[in-house]
Amino acid sequence: MGPTRLIATAPGVQAPNGPHVAGADLTSEPGGDPGDGVEHLAGPVGGGGLRVTSRPIGGSWCGTHRAILVRPAQGCPRIDTVVGMQIRAARASEQSAIETVVATAFGEEPDGRVVQMIRALNQTRATRISLIADDDGIVGHVQLSKAWIDARKRLVTALMLTPLAVAPERHRQGIGTRLVEEALKAADQMGVTAVFLEGDPNYYSRHGFVSGASLEFLRPSLRIPGPGFQVSTLSRHEPWMTGHVIYPDAMWETDTVGLRDPQLASIENALNS
Numbered sequence: 016m017g018p019t020r021l022i023a024t025a026p027g028v029q030a031p032n033g034p035h036v037a038g039a040d041l042t043s044e045p046g047g048d049p050g051d052g053v054e055h056l057a058g059p060v061g062g063g064g065l066r067v068t069s070r071p072i073g074g075s076w077c078g079t080h081r082a083i084l085v086r087p088a089q090g091c092p093r094i095d096t097v098v099g100m101q102i103r104a105a106r107a108s109e110q111s112a113i114e115t116v117v118a119t120a121f122g123e124e125p126d127g128r129v130v131q132m133i134r135a136l137n138q139t140r141a142t143r144i145s146l147i148a149d150d151d152g153i154v155g156h157v158q159l160s161k162a163w164i165d166a167r168k169r170l171v172t173a174l175m176l177t178p179l180a181v182a183p184e185r186h187r188q189g190i191g192t193r194l195v196e197e198a199l200k201a202a203d204q205m206g207v208t209a210v211f212l213e214g215d216p217n218y219y220s221r222h223g224f225v226s227g228a229s230l231e232f233l234r235p236s237l238r239i240p241g242p243g244f245q246v247s248t249l250s251r252h253e254p255w256m257t258g259h260v261i262y263p264d265a266m267w268e269t270d271t272v273g274l275r276d277p278q279l280a281s282i283e284n285a286l287n288s
């Protein structure tokens with residue numbers, strides 16, 4: 016499998032550095048829904064990338080786990096500013112560094128489940144947007160892959176956001192927030208109607224996500240705890256675009272949809288208590 020072309024959107028932006036994502040030629044999609052708008056994305060996104068001021072973070076990190084509804088430890092200092100950080104499209108040559116950040120953020124082995132999921136999404140050309148936070152090295156990553164809404168009128172192209180990862184030593188500096196913001200902008204420019212995810216509503220509600228059920232979307236699996244199934248509708252969304260959300264094969268092949276027992280039972284018990 017050779018490195019191929021990039022991901023996402025931002026019409027009119029040139030690709031001087033040829034950003035890539037491994038195994039996923041996503042610059043065109045013959046026969047696709049006109050709304051999929053798979054276009055080119057290059058270089059910094061969001062008006063030239065992020066450039067703010069900062070101070071270093073010290074001490075131990077405040078970790079989170081992928082478990083839905085688990086808040087990080089309290090009492091860690093929040094650092095809002097980062098020097099010279101840029102949010103931009105990932106390149107194929109950066110895939111290994113991305114995997115390192117992701118595995119570390121999720122507390123997994125280098126070849127852990129989330130990394131396997133990323134590889135499967137890339138290899139099956141499901142990846143549509145892959146952005147990194149670059150601060151003299153990769154400190155965060157977000158990926159959006161194809162999904163569908165099985166609406167009554169027709170199948171509607173959407174995206175699913177997973178994973179979102181920030182290097183543990185760089186948590187609480189706003190990097191996750193910037194990655195989500197830029198990913199949503201890129202998705203909107205791409206012309207898709209909605210971005211779905213499984214995650215903590217306490218975190219994602221800050222970024223415009225709401226309960227999928229509240230907008231009459233049906234989750235792809237009953238093993239996704241209700242509050243964790245969230246959506247951000249984009250500018251092209253219309254009220255009739257509701258129904259079951261369909262994930263790409265790679266999510267099922269890697270068994271990364273929802274939760275399984277005993278974690279699922281424990282989250283459900285927490286929600287019911």
Ligand SMILES: CC(C)(COP(=O)(O)OP(=O)(O)OC[C@H]1O[C@@H](n2cnc3c(N)ncnc32)[C@H](O)[C@@H]1OP(=O)(O)O)[C@@H](O)C(=O)NCCC(=O)NCCS
Nearest residue numbers: 080093120180181186187188189190191192214215217218
């Ligand atoms: C979740 C994650 C991406 C957030 O990245 P980040 O750069 O630290 O996020 P930001 O700096 O933008 O926001 C930090 C804020 O979100 C809060 N937060 C982080 N994870 C949270 C969670 N699971 N639930 C609620 N709040 C959470 C932090 O407490 C902090 O709150 P504060 O603003 O009151 O200080 C990062 O913690 C991470 O990589 N975690 C491991 C992987 C993961 O769980 N990914 C999400 C899968 S659904």
